[in-house]
Amino acid sequence: MSAATHPTRTAIAEPLLEARGLQAWYGSSHVLHGVDLAIARGETVGLLGRNGMGKSTLIRTLLGHVAQREGRIAVFGRDISRARPHEVARLGVAYVPEGRGVFPNLSVRENLVMAARPGRDERRDWPLERVLDTFPRLRERFGHLGGQLSGGEQQMLSIGRALMTHPELVILDEATEGLAPKIVGEIWRVIGEIRASGIATLIVDRDYRKVLARSDRAVVLQKGQAVLGGASAAVAADPLLGSFLGL
Numbered sequence: 001m002s003a004a005t006h007p008t009r010t011a012i013a014e015p016l017l018e019a020r021g022l023q024a025w026y027g028s029s030h031v032l033h034g035v036d037l038a039i040a041r042g043e044t045v046g047l048l049g050r051n052g053m054g055k056s057t058l059i060r061t062l063l064g065h066v067a068q069r070e071g072r073i074a075v076f077g078r079d080i081s082r083a084r085p086h087e088v089a090r091l092g093v094a095y096v097p098e099g100r101g102v103f104p105n106l107s108v109r110e111n112l113v114m115a116a117r118p119g120r121d122e123r124r125d126w127p128l129e130r131v132l133d134t135f136p137r138l139r140e141r142f143g144h145l146g147g148q149l150s151g152g153e154q155q156m157l158s159i160g161r162a163l164m165t166h167p168e169l170v171i172l173d174e175a176t177e178g179l180a181p182k183i184v185g186e187i188w189r190v191i192g193e194i195r196a197s198g199i200a201t202l203i204v205d206r207d208y209r210k211v212l213a214r215s216d217r218a219v220v221l222q223k224g225q226a227v228l229g230g231a232s233a234a235v236a237a238d239p240l241l242g243s244f245l246g247l
């Protein structure tokens with residue numbers, strides 16, 4: 001691993017999230033082996049790696065979902081290493097899970113409204129109208145139940161719910177997985193809008209080219225370790241990238 005591209009040695013201005021030496025276990029299975037990750041305010045970071053390399057586990061560890069964990073995690077300098085998921089969420093870290101996470105028996109409107117809360121410093125720049133402007137499909141489906149929506153619409157609703165919390169950081173785990181190409185394009189458009197609005201994002205997606213083209217920095221995991229990281233353009237040009245991604 002080249003020191004020049006080590007994720008921990010990239011200077012971070014105004015860190016939003018900083019994780020050091022993260023380790024995680026599922027029972028006796030040791031999955032993360034000392035991962036460092038830093039995300040600055042407004043920064044888009046891509047998280048890459050083959051199946052089973054620990055991307056979702058890293059995300060779930062940051063969010064406090066993995067009980068057996070070690071290492072230090074801070075959000076805006078506040079230690080959240082032992083925090084519970086709702087405490088992490090309250091600090092402005094929104095999670096769009098792989099399985100979508102919408103309430104099937106509530107309407108689109110209810111799903112959105114119940115998620116609403118002001119952000120850091122009482123920020124309220126993502127009111128319902130702005131979310132509906134961002135996702136015209138959700139406006140059309142406003143009265144439908146979450147469970148009646150297509151997979152793509154549920155994904156939009158899940159991202160819309162995240163925006164209603166006025167997050168500082170949105171974590172998107174496989175947000176385009178299993179969706180039709182047209183919807184995939186729509187989701188990427190919205191990811192671009194979120195980025196442009198100054199909200200930081202951590203993105204896991206199988207389409208590594210899109211991730212690298214649309215992120216500021218990227219980190220590649222292999223067997224629970226960060227083996228490559230740095231500016232996305234440098235990661236894209238790294239001769240080792242192909243072997244780490246199994247291309």
Ligand SMILES: Nc1ncnc2c1ncn2[C@@H]1O[C@H](COP(=O)(O)OP(=O)(O)OP(=O)(O)O)[C@@H](O)[C@H]1O
Nearest residue numbers: 026027029031049050051052053054055056057058
């Ligand atoms: N709940 C769990 N219990 C036990 N082992 C798990 C659990 N979740 C994941 N693992 C194992 O942990 C390792 C890392 O999985 P993880 O889901 O973090 O990888 P990933 O990089 O996100 O891959 P994928 O793209 O397949 O989701 C794998 O070996 C996986 O089998």
